[in-house]
Amino acid sequence: MSAxxxxxxxxxxxxxxxxxxxxxVTLNSALDTLLSERAPPQWRAARGPGxxxxxxxxxxxxxPEEPVxxxxxxxxxxxxxxxxxxxxxxxxxxxxLRMDARAWFTLVRPDGCVPAKSYANSSxxxxxxxxxxxxxxxxVDSGVLRLYESRLGTMFQDPAGSASKLPYRSGHCTWRPVxxxxxxxxxxxxxxxxxxxxxxxxxxVNARVRFVGSGGAWMPPW
Amino acid sequence: MVMPGLTLQxxxxxxxxxxxxxxxxRLNGELEALFLAREDDEHRNPMPSHIPQAxxxxxxxxxxxxxxxxxxxxxxxxxxxxxxxxxxxxxxxxADLARLTxxxxxxxxxxxxxxxxxxxNHPMAxxxxxYCVRAGEPxxxxPESGVLRLFDPRYGxxxxxxxxxxxLHPAFALTPLDLRLNEGQVVVFxxxxxxxxxxxxxxxxxxxxATNCWFA
Numbered sequence: 001m002s003a004x005x006x007x008x009x010x011x012x013x014x015x016x017x018x019x020x021x022x023x024x025v026t027l028n029s030a031l032d033t034l035l036s037e038r039a040p041p042q043w044r045a046a047r048g049p050g051x052x053x054x055x056x057x058x059x060x061x062x063x064p065e066e067p068v069x070x071x072x073x074x075x076x077x078x079x080x081x082x083x084x085x086x087x088x089x090x091x092x093x094x095x096x097l098r099m100d101a102r103a104w105f106t107l108v109r110p111d112g113c114v115p116a117k118s119y120a121n122s123s124x125x126x127x128x129x130x131x132x133x134x135x136x137x138x139x140v141d142s143g144v145l146r147l148y149e150s151r152l153g154t155m156f157q158d159p160a161g162s163a164s165k166l167p168y169r170s171g172h173c174t175w176r177p178v179x180x181x182x183x184x185x186x187x188x189x190x191x192x193x194x195x196x197x198x199x200x201x202x203x204x205v206n207a208r209v210r211f212v213g214s215g216g217a218w219m220p221p222w
Numbered sequence: 223m224v225m226p227g228l229t230l231q232x233x234x235x236x237x238x239x240x241x242x243x244x245x246x247x248r249l250n251g252e253l254e255a256l257f258l259a260r261e262d263d264e265h266r267n268p269m270p271s272h273i274p275q276a277x278x279x280x281x282x283x284x285x286x287x288x289x290x291x292x293x294x295x296x297x298x299x300x301x302x303x304x305x306x307x308x309x310x311x312x313x314x315x316x317a318d319l320a321r322l323t324x325x326x327x328x329x330x331x332x333x334x335x336x337x338x339x340x341x342x343n344h345p346m347a348x349x350x351x352x353y354c355v356r357a358g359e360p361x362x363x364x365p366e367s368g369v370l371r372l373f374d375p376r377y378g379x380x381x382x383x384x385x386x387x388x389x390l391h392p393a394f395a396l397t398p399l400d401l402r403l404n405e406g407q408v409v410v411f412x413x414x415x416x417x418x419x420x421x422x423x424x425x426x427x428x429x430x431x432a433t434n435c436w437f438a
Contacts, residue, residue, distance in 0.1 A: 052364075111336045113421060115366065116373070116398070120383040141273050141340075148341055148416065150377035155414050157345045172341070188381035190373070195338060195421055220384045 010167045016147070017082035017184040018175070021074045024128065025180030030067040031130045035105045035203055052112025060103035060205065071128065071205060075182060076101055079126050079209045082184040096214050102222065103207040105130075106193070108143065110200070114193035116148065121222040122187035122208035129177035133200030142197040144174040145183055148190040177204060232393050236375065239307030239351075239410035243299050246406030250355045252292035254429055257281070257330050257355070267329065277337035277422075283327035285431065296353065296431065300408055301326065304349050304435050307410040319437075328433040333358070333368065333422045341373060341418035347434035350417075351410040354403035358428030368422035369400040370430075372415050403430065 039054045061072050076099055084094050102122075106114060110133070119125060127145055136142035154161075154170035164170070174194075175183050185191070187208050196202050212219060243249065260281070267280045274280070286297040301324060309316060327347075331339065344350050352370055361367040374380075380396035390396065400420075401409060411417070413434055422428045 111421070111423075113338075115420065116341065116371075116418070118378075118380070120380055139273070139275060146340070148373075150416075152343075152375060152414050155343070155345050162345075188378045190377065192341075194340070195336060197336075220382065 013167060014186065014189065015082065015086050015184075016173065016175075017078075017085070019078035019082065019182045019184060021071075021078060021128065021180060021182055024071050024074045024182075027067040027071055028130050028179050031071060031205070032203060034065060034067060035107065035130065035205075036201075038105075039107055052109050053114055054107045055114075056104045056106070058102040058104045060105060061101055061207075072101070072103060072207070075103070075126050075128055075205070075207055076209065078182050079124050079184050079207070083124060083211065097211040098214070099209055100212055100219075100222075101207050101209045103205060106202075106204045106206060108193055108196050108202040108204075110196050110198060113195045116190050116192040118190045119187040119208045121220045122210050124184055124209045125187040125189075125191075126182055126184050126207045126209065127177070128182040128205045128207075129179050130203040130205060131179055131200075132177045132202050133196060133198035135176070136198040139195070139197040141174060141194045143202045144176050144194050146192050146194050147173045147175070147185060148192075149173075150190065177202060234376075236412060236415065237307065237311040237410075238372075238399075239303060239310070239408075241299075241303045241306070241408050241410075242404070243353075243406040243408070249292055249295055250405055253296060253330075253355045253431075256290060256292060257332060257429060261332055272340050272342060275337065277334045278339060279332040281329045281331075283329045285328040285330055286326055286433070297328075300328075300351055300353050300431065300433055301435070303408045304351050304410050304433070308349060308437075322437040324435055324437055326433050326435045328431065330355070330429060330431045331419075333419070333428040333430075335423060335425060336421050337419075337428070338421040339419040341371075341416050343416045344413040344434045347413040347436045349410060349435045350413045350415075351408055351433050351435070352403065353408040353431040353433075354405050355429035355431060356427060357403060357405050358422055359424035359426050360402075361423045364421075364423040366400065366420045367424060368428050369402050369420050370409070370417060371420060372399045372401065372411060372417045374398060375415060 060068060087094055108114060132143060149170055149172050151170060261279050265281050267282050270280060305319060358368050374396055376396060
C-alpha cells in the first residue's frame with residue numbers, strides 16, 4: 001500500500017511576532033532608570049503586599065524624554081512591520097494608514113505577576129522588555145509572557161491528537177522577555193505575565209495599537 | 223425611548239452549581255490533618271500536566287479511592303453536588319443518571335505563599351468541581367489573592383466595545399468571574415471552562431479538593 005499524498009496547512013492561525021529593536025536596546029539603561037523613578041514614591045519604598053506590580057498610566061506616548069520618544073518610534077515601527085508582513089494590502093495602501101497607540105510601562109517585582117488581560121478596540125499589543133531578571137532554575141515559567149489557549153474544540157483528545165506539534169498543538173504559548181526584544185500579537189488574545197520567581201524586577205513597556213484608514217472611518221473610543 | 227413588550231433572555235449560558243456543606247469544621251479539620259500528613263512524594267502527582275511549583279502540592283488523582291471516613295464523607299458531598307448540578311442543567315432524569323457510572327479523577331492542592339495554578343481546562347471530562355477545605359487568610363492589599371478565576375469562554379467577544387456594551391449586567395458580562403471560596407463551599411462547572419488559581423499571598427495555607435467527572 002502506498003502512502004497517501006497529504007497536504008496539511010494551518011488555518012485559523014494566530015500571528016505572533018518577535019522583533020529585535022537594535023536602537024532601543026542601547027536605551028534600556030536610561031529607560032530602566034527613568035521608569036523606575038516614575039513609579040510612585042510610596043510604591044518604590046514599599047516591600048509588602050500591594051507592591052509587587054506597578055502599571056503606569058497609558059500616556060507613555062506623550063512623554064517628552066528622548067529615550068522614551070525613541071523607544072516609542074521603534075516599537076511602532078516594529079508593530080507596523082509585523083502587521084504589514086501578514087497584510088494583503090499593497091505597500092502603498094498600508095503606508096497610508098495612520099497608527100493610533102496607547103503605551104504604558106509595567107514593573108513586576110519578585111512574587112508579582114500581571115493578571116490575565118486582553119484589550120478591546122485595539123488590533124495589536126506590543127510588549128517590549130527593558131530589563132528582566134535572570135531565569136529561575138526553580139521555576140521555568142518565571143516572568144514569562146503567557147498567551148492563553150482559547151480553542152475549546154480540544155476538549156476531546158485522543159493519543160494522536162494530544163501529541164500534535166506546533167502550530168496544531170493545544171495549550172498555552174509562552175515567550176520569555178529578553179531585553180531589547182518585543183513581542184507583537186493580537187490585542188484580543190488573553191495573556192498574562194507569570195509570577196516572577198527570581199530576584200530583580202521585570203520592566204516592560206507595552207503598547208496597544210490600531211490602524212486607521214485615511215477615509216476617516218469611525219473608530220470606537222479607547 | 224423604551225419599547226414595551228421586549229423580552230430579554232440569556233442564551234449560551236454556562237451552568238455554575240454552588241453548595242455549602244453545613245457544619246464543615248470537623249470534616250475540614252480531619253481532611254486538613256490527613257492531607258498535611260500525606261504531603262509527600264509517595265502521594266504527589268507523579269505526572270503533573272502543568273509546570274510544578276514548590277509552593278503548591280498536588281496529590282495523585284485517586285483521592286476519592288482513599289478509604290478514610292473523612293475522604294468518603296467528602297466524596298459523597300462533592301459527587302452529590304455534581305450529580306445535582308447535572309440533573310438541574312440537563313434533561314436527564316435521576317433514573318437516567320442512575321444507569322450511568324460516574325468516573326472521577328480527584329486530588330487535593332495545598333498552596334503556600336505565592337502558590338498558584340495556571341489557567342487550564344480538563345479535556346475528556348464533562349463536569350469539574352472544586353471544594354474548599356481551607357480558604358487561607360485574606361490579604362486586603364492583594365484582593366485577588368488565591369481566587370478561583372473562571373474565564374469567559376466567549377473569547378474575543380469583548381474585542382469591540384462601545385458605550386452600549388461596556389456595562390453589561392453580570393449575567394451577560396464578557397469578563398472573568400472571580401470566586402473567593404469559603405470553607406465548606408463547592409462549585410461545579412463545565413470542564414471546558416478555563417480556570418486558574420491566582421497567586422495566594424496569605425501567610426498560612428490554602429487547601430482545596432478538585433474533581434473531574436465523566437459518565438459512561
